[in-house]
Amino acid sequence: MDDSSEQNTIAQVPTHGRLLGLDFGTRRVGLAVSNDEQTISSPLDNYSRRGEQKDSRYLIKIVSEYGIDGIVVGLPVHMSGDEGGKAQEARQFGDWVAGVTGCPVGYWDERFTSQLADDHLFAASMTKKQRKARRDKLAAQILLQSYLDATDRELKPTPIHPA
Numbered sequence: 001m002d003d004s005s006e007q008n009t010i011a012q013v014p015t016h017g018r019l020l021g022l023d024f025g026t027r028r029v030g031l032a033v034s035n036d037e038q039t040i041s042s043p044l045d046n047y048s049r050r051g052e053q054k055d056s057r058y059l060i061k062i063v064s065e066y067g068i069d070g071i072v073v074g075l076p077v078h079m080s081g082d083e084g085g086k087a088q089e090a091r092q093f094g095d096w097v098a099g100v101t102g103c104p105v106g107y108w109d110e111r112f113t114s115q116l117a118d119d120h121l122f123a124a125s126m127t128k129k130q131r132k133a134r135r136d137k138l139a140a141q142i143l144l145q146s147y148l149d150a151t152d153r154e155l156k157p158t159p160i161h162p163a
Contacts, residue, residue, distance in 0.1 A: 012105075017068075017070065018067050019033070019069065019148075020033055020034075021034070022140060023110065023143055024073055025136065029049060029136065030045075030137040030139050031140050032140035032143070032144040043140065043141040045062075060100065063102075072106050072108050074090065074109075075108060108143060108147045110139070
């Protein structure tokens with residue numbers, strides 16, 4: 001997908017109201033939610049995917065329960081910024097989510113979000129089991145917060161760098 005298509009997709013995500021951040025994975029999806037003012041994101045859930053029918057029911061429930069107005073899906077791009085197979089899978093997932101929920105979906109660079117989540121969880125002296133239970137939703141929160149903090153959400157984002 002070219003940059004102009006990406007910008008148009010991102011521009012569809014509303015600038016007011018709650019957003020849902022999704023850290024895409026083929027087995028698990030991390031979820032985070034913003035406040036109505038789109039200034040703060042909070043980790044929400046780690047969802048283990050269970051097939052299209054159950055996944056769609058779950059996402060519809062979350063969108064309804066939290067009053068979600070738009071969705072931001074993490075886009076796993078290469079260090080060069082080029083999109084590979086995983087990015088295309090994330091776009092297909094995002095398109096499916098848009099169809100299921102009726103919410104506009106945008107894509108945001110997720111480079112380093114899982115690494116940052118791991119760093120935070122390790123620094124908190126959590127066990128491996130505790131870190132695994134929190135990793136995806138924390139990565140989703142980092143992704144969504146990066147989107148919320150962007151001064152121009154229509155520009156192609158730069159990667160999130162670990163501290």
